[in-house]
Amino acid sequence: MSSQTTRAKVTLATVAQAVGVSLSTASNAYNHPERMSPAVRNRVLETARRLGYDGPNPMARSLRGGDVGAVGLVVTDTLGHAVSDPATLPFLQGLATELERARLGLVLIPSVAAPDARLVAQAIVDGFIVYSLARDDVLLEAALRRDLPLVLVEQSRISGHAYVGLDQAGGASACARHLLELGHRHFGILSLPAQRQATEGPIGDLAAWHIESDVVRQRLDGYLDALASVGIAPSAVAVYQGTSTEYVGTAGAQWLAQQSPRPTAILAMSDVLAVGAITGLRSLGLTIPDDVSVTGFDDIALAAGFDPPLTSVRQPLREKGAAAARLFIERLTNPSGEVLLSTELVVRSSTGPARA
Amino acid sequence: MSSQTTRAKVTLATVAQAVGVSLSTASNAYNHPERMSPAVRNRVLETARRLGYDGPNPMARSLRGGDVGAVGLVVTDTLGHAVSDPATLPFLQGLATELERARLGLVLIPSVAAPDARLVAQAIVDGFIVYSLARDDVLLEAALRRDLPLVLVEQSRISGHAYVGLDQAGGASACARHLLELGHRHFGILSLPAQRQATEGPIGDLAAWHIESDVVRQRLDGYLDALASVGIAPSAVAVYQGTSTEYVGTAGAQWLAQQSPRPTAILAMSDVLAVGAITGLRSLGLTIPDDVSVTGFDDIALAAGFDPPLTSVRQPLREKGAAAARLFIERLTNPSGEVLLSTELVVRSSTGPARA
DNA sequence: ATAGTCTAGTAAATCGATTTACTAAATCGT
DNA sequence: ACGATTTAGTAAATCGATTTACTAGACTAT
Known part of the structure; x- marks a missing residue:
């Protein structure tokens, strides 16, 4: 007016x-x-x-040189997916809550199918929080070129930049050991995408698999190390790769169930994959955990309430976001701070003894 | 390196x-x-x-005059809460997905307890999406002062700015009529906050209640209009106000249950409040819907799966976000576009006939 | 009374680009 | 071969502030 x-x-x-x-x-x-x-x-x-x-x-x-008052968040997935994923959301919450306290805005950088470095190059921010990108992702390279403070979350350290890490391998390994103790000897793995442009589907030759994602690399190593300790070779393990959606979990589990010998245990790299897997296995007439044990990762809110309650690797999702925010806020006094978070195996009812 | x-x-x-x-x-x-x-x-x-x-x-x-390539999102709640609320999240998803397609970033403007207009005044964006703010909210005023394109979502229209509306009153009214048809005559209302600084608690004098939020105004009017059609006066309705959290729903329902005559039906302005209310009523030994019927609003994902499945007013949450994004994207050709979304009553099992 | 210190305010440089108005050279039509 | 148009590139103004170095006047100390 x-x-x-x-x-x-x-x-x-x-x-x-x-x-x-x-x-x-x-x-x-x-x-x-x-x-x-x-x-x-x-x-x-x-x-x-x-x-x-x-x-x-x-x-x-x-x-003229002042601060912008905002941090950019760079993620692999599309924003639409990031805002939907139950493992990413608590991270976002922790991040937003902590940034808010410092009166900093959060800029969600769009990440379209064909990732465009320009969107990172042109973002008006004081720095970036880079979430689980591959070492050689174009978006990471674009962020590095900006010469702004970076906080790396769940991905390779880069000297001079802050880092939030998680004991991925430890959690994965604990998960596999738990199944070994239950007597399982035939395993299938539902993996997150190992590269940005990875296509959904089975991995033929594990040894030749090109893994760019640190999260995938570490979780996989954790699984395989534990299996190796009882003499199970990587070549004996079937792997199916895809984004963290129930649909992929379902398709992947159905493929795994058709391998021979059929796995009696499935290690999923996310709870969402695990939930999808259980749906898929049931549609084949299999019972969880009697016929097949399934483990997840993340321990999202849904995990405890699912039927059956999911055995999963808990990680402090919110705290991961809060830690990233705090490291960013402290960037001036401590540009390359580090926070290491631990994981914990939570045993519930989606895993049980291998059948005699 | x-x-x-x-x-x-x-x-x-x-x-x-x-x-x-x-x-x-x-x-x-x-x-x-x-x-x-x-x-x-x-x-x-x-x-x-x-x-x-x-x-x-x-x-x-x-x-120099170019675009920033980002839109600011201004909300009432803290970001931390906005990113947690099951009714806001799908909105955010729709918004993010559609903005992403246009390669626009989304800037989440922090909204601390004591709202700071400066955070809006200093945001570096091409415009704002203003979500459910009161007509005289300082943040809205700050946004208007920026002379940038605005998309108003679920709040008073302002000439010259785009608008996404929802048939709040229609949905609320359908909800109340449904309960009237089931024979209910004693009602309690769980309201969302009517003002920014509203304190949780019962509303003493409904007529003197200062309502700044359009959403609350319209939903309340919808309820009361329906009740008035059978001769129930507003003064006969107990109202409890608070933020959309389960905790408030629980406390509010417990207070409502202590009024006399005790309401046989509770109209909650959000599903989250309704879920909390059911918890609270049960803790008093009451059965839903036998002793008390409860309705929600929003039809969040949880509503259908809750025990009992919630009778609620469905609104197109994702579409609301997508519409807001599209209106913003079209701002140059159509600065004051409008989208009106409809609501629909979904009857489930949290409502039943009033006891004889 | 003189020199030294504070205070309040100013002019001009700077941040890093985009755009407008203009010019010189090259191309065109006849 | 001569004026008219295109093409390729430039100088300078501009976007809207912040900051540095400086000055004039008021105040203090001896």
Whole structure:
């Protein structure tokens, strides 16, 4: 209503002129109150209000060297998926809550199917939180080129940048050991995508599998190390790869169930995959855990309430986000801080003794 | 690794000088390829790469008049809560997915306990999506002052700005009529906060209740209109107000159950409140729906799977977000577009006939 | 009374680009 | 072969602020 008339743009210069002071003085009214008399300062502020001046233009301010007041979040998945995934959401919550406390905005960088480095190159932010990207992902490279502070979450360390790590291998290994103790000897793995452009489907030759994702690398190593300790070779393990969706879990489990010998235990790299797997196995007439044991990863909220309750590797999802935020906030005093989070196996009812 | 040495900052001017062309020509290489010979353009681009120039500085570009490539999201709740709320999340998903398609970033504006207009005033964005703010919320006023395109979602229309509306009153009214048809005559209402700083608790005098939130206003009117049609006066309805959390639902329902006459039906303005209410009523030894019927609002994913399945008002949550995004994307051609979404009563088992 | 210190304010440089108006050289039609 | 149009590139203004170095005047100390 009030400002319907397209009045000429009013800048700090307009205000300064109206008050009859220099541009610098007007600027000081906002940035260095102590350097001027209260009288003049009030005159500037009031004139600004009268003229409808809304405070220094944030772009100009940032260009001159100020902070932007926002952090960019770079993820592999599309934003749509990231905001849906039950393992990512608590991370986002922890991140948002902690950033909020520091009055920092969070910029969700779009990540389309064909990832576009320009979207990272052009983001207006003070730095990035980089979540689980492959070492050579174009988006990571683009972020590095920006020469801004980075917080790396669940991916390879890069010297000079902050890092939030998780004991992936330990959790995965505990998971596999648990199944070994239950007597299982035939395993299938439902893997998250090992590369950005990975296509869903079985992995033919495990040894030749090109793994760019650190999370996949470490979880897989954790599984395989445990299996190796009882003499099970990687070549004896069937692996199916795809994004963390129930659909992939279902398809993957159905494929795994058709291998021979049929796995009596399936290690899924996410709870969502595990849930999908159980659905798929049931559709084949199999019973969980009697016919097949299934383990997940993440211990999402759903895991405990699912039928059957999921055996899973718990990780502190919210805390992971909060830690990333805190490392970013401390970037000036401690540019390459590190936080290492631990995992814990939670045994529930989706796993049971191998059949005699 | 490569750029560890703190080399002097390289700008477009550096590149131009190195190539031996003017600054304008270097700029054209990025923005107006057609205006120059391929030879020179390639020379500029290659020199830029060699010098480690990462493309035009986004802040400078935006300052000069270009787009930022991002939209700000302004919400009432803290971000932490917004990212947790099952009714807000699908909205966010729809929004993020659709923005992503247009390669727009989403800036989550922090919204601390004491809302700070500066965070809106200083956000570096092309416009705002304003989600369910009160007409006189300071954050809305701050957004208006920015003179940027706005998309208003579930709140008062403002001429010149895009609008996404929902038939709140219709849904609420259908809900109440459903209960009336089941024979209920004593009602309690669990309301969302009517103002930003509303404190949780019972509303003493309904007539004197200061309601700033449009959502609350419309849902309440929908309920009361339906009740009025059978002669039930607002003064006969007990109301309890609080944020959309299970805890509030529980506390509110327990308070409502202590009123006399005790309501046989509770109208909750969100499914989360309804779920909390059911928990609270059960803790008092009451059975749902035999002793008390409970209705929700939103029809979140949980509603159908809850025990008992919730009678609720379905609204197209994802579509609401997608519509907001589309309106923003079309802002240049259609600055004040409107989308009106409808609601639908979904009857399940949390409501039943009033006891004789 | 003189020199030295504070205070309040200013002019000009700077941040890193984009764009407008203009010019010189090359191409065109006849 | 001569004026008219295109093409390729440039100089300078501009976006909206912040900051540095400087100055004039008021105040303090001896």
